[in-house]
Amino acid sequence: MSFTARNDINVIQSADTSQIGALAGDDTYILTGYTLTGKEKITISDPLGKNSLELIDNLIIASSVVGMKGTSATLRLVLDNGAMITVLDAEKFTYQPSGNIVLGTDWTGMGFSDFVSRILKIEDLLSSGVTTGGSVMISNYDSLSLVELPVASTKTVYATSAAEAFFMALDGETNAYATTDLTQITLTDFNPYVDQILLDLPGKWSGQGSLDVVDDMDLDDQHTVSVQVDSINDSTVISFGVNLNNELITLTLSGVTDISSVWLSVQ
Structure with missing residues (x-):
């Protein structure tokens, strides 16, 4: 997708390059398995603005990885079709499970720690190093x-x-x-x-x-x-x-x- 300096809405898709990021602006990234073939390895690098990741209903995350170094977090989600999405500076994002701004279900969302514990079911996140999570389905x-x-x-x-x-x-x-x-x-x-x-x-x-x-x-x-x-x-x-x-x-x-x-x- 082409990105601007405004508040972009970005559907993560197979046409994306391996690294995406809208930079300036408060941007929304929508994650659904329907727009990915399963071969993608996409990294979101967007350190500017108040950004959010919306995870569409019925999205199946096969596994997750959280890497911590100091206060900086890297999040990797592997979908059930094999697509791999990595979020840099993941602790700065807001997460909206079952959110879909396109359909008007744009929720308040949750912070990184809540998303990891409540949604990814990782209760004992390491303060330094890598922690892994199992399979979960996004549902309301x-x-x-x-x-x-x-x-x-x-x-x-x-x-x-x-x-x-x-x-x-x-x-x-x-x-x-x-x-x-x-x-x-x-x-x-x-x-x-x-x-x-x-x-x-x-x-x-x-x-x-x-x-x-x-x-x-x-x-x-x-x-x-x-x-x-x-x-x-x-x-x-x-x-x-x-x-x-x-x-x-x-x-x-x-x-x-x-x-x-x-x-x-x-x-």
């Missing part, structure tokens, strides 16, 4: 087991060992704001490495990102999301506003204190 919450969190209740919900998306409809048919019933749910055994939170919230914002993205977010004129870590009880409390009795509507993630590790989708 549609591929997870959907578990509904019951609005207008104070129940404790237990996650299982399966990968699950926990759905909480605050602005749906059962409107948590328009009732006197208390909504304070506790979610136990939530695993940030495989589980996600799916929310139906008032307001116009939608997308994906880590939990800290919605902290102090004004949903509309009446509702604000607040995320607080309870270090004594080893949990995170998400507050969504109040019901008709002026009681807090909350979701507590028991055992979770790193809010940046929690991945959520808002629809």
Whole structure:
């Protein structure tokens, strides 16, 4: 592809040279196996701007390699068809699994460390040297087991060992704001490495990102999301506003204190 000094959108493809990079501008690189034959060895070198790598749904990464030297990271992804994509200064990129700016699914994204641990499943990244990862498929919450969190209740919900998306409809048919019933749910055994939170919230914002993205977010004129870590009880409390009795509507993630590790989708 030809690159400019503006904010380019670049689909990585078989016609690319072995080294690509748009340099100036905040650039987006889209990775899908459909535009690669499997013989490619392409390196992305783009040290300028705020750049992102979008990985299209159902992309299969056969293996991954992360090389660390000081604070500098090199990322190599080998796709199931054999194509090899290397990202230099990978720690400076934002990563958007299931993102596709062409279709309007341009998410907030995640940082390098979250991408490596949550998506590539590399939990013990070496601070110096090379760490390898196995096969993963890029998919959104549609591929997870959907578990509904019951609005207008104070129940404790237990996650299982399966990968699950926990759905909480605050602005749906059962409107948590328009009732006197208390909504304070506790979610136990939530695993940030495989589980996600799916929310139906008032307001116009939608997308994906880590939990800290919605902290102090004004949903509309009446509702604000607040995320607080309870270090004594080893949990995170998400507050969504109040019901008709002026009681807090909350979701507590028991055992979770790193809010940046929690991945959520808002629809």
